[in-house]
Every structure is written in structure tokens, then in C-alpha cells.
Amino acid sequence: MTVGETRATAGDVLPPLEIPVTRTLIVAGAIASRDYQDVHHDAELARQKGSPDIFMNILTTNGLVGRYVTDHFGPRAVLRKVAIRLGTPNYPGDTMVLTGTVEKVDGDTATVRVAGANALGRHVTGTVTVTLPAGEAG
Secondary structure: OOOOOOOEOOOOEEEEEEEEEOHHHHHHHHHHOOOOOHHHOOHHHHHHOOOOOOOOOHHHHHHHHHHHHHHHHOOOOEEEEEEEEEOOOOOOOEEEEEEEEEEEEEOOEEEEEEEEEEOOEEEEEEEEEEEOOOOOEO
16 A cells, blocks of 8 residues: 555545635536536526525535545545435535545445535535555455
């Protein structure tokens, strides 16, 4: 194993990751994922559509969940599947805290249950399947 890589065993708890939800993060994530829906960059239009402010798109959340898992397992870990479901929105000024638990390990593949919460409640839940370099699973 090299620095920044972690073994996986079922039941392992990943350390929490706090992500400040800034206006810049929301807009940059929407632009990077080519999601030009006005609710992700124009506060006035978001309010006209019933939202108190702009909010994070699902592709940004998906990327942050993937980052959370690969940051834990290291640069040689490979995401195989990210399956998430959104709940309460991520608005600017809040903090999302990601948590995770290794559900199972099968050979060189681990399945991690991930959740992300903010001040309003549960923003995201799901599972991430990741392949770990040889000898780092189980």
C-alpha cells in the first residue's frame, strides 16, 4: 500500500467529510456538468420557481460522493458504480457532511453506503462500488 490508500473491511466507518456549500461550488458544479438550469445559478429565477435560493445539482453531488470514497481509498481506487438518491436541497451557506460505511467486500471490490446531511436534513443517500488495488481489500 502507498500513502493515502486504505484497506477495506466490511463494517469499516469512513471519517466524515465536511463540504462547505458555497454559491461558487453550486454554480461551478452546474457549469462543469453542463447543467444550465437557472435554478443552479440565478437566485431570482430560482425564487420565482419556489426555491429560496439556487441549489446544488445532482451531478455535483454525485461527483462529491465519488470524491469522498476515492479520497478515502486512495488514488488507485476505481469507481465502478455510484447510485445515489437526493433528498433535501443543498443551499449556499450550509455545510454538507458526508459519512460512509463499508457494507461488503468481495475480492478487490468494496461497496460503501454513503449519506450526506445538511442543516435541513438528509441531502443524499446511496451506495458506491469501488475496485481497490490488489491486496487492499479485505
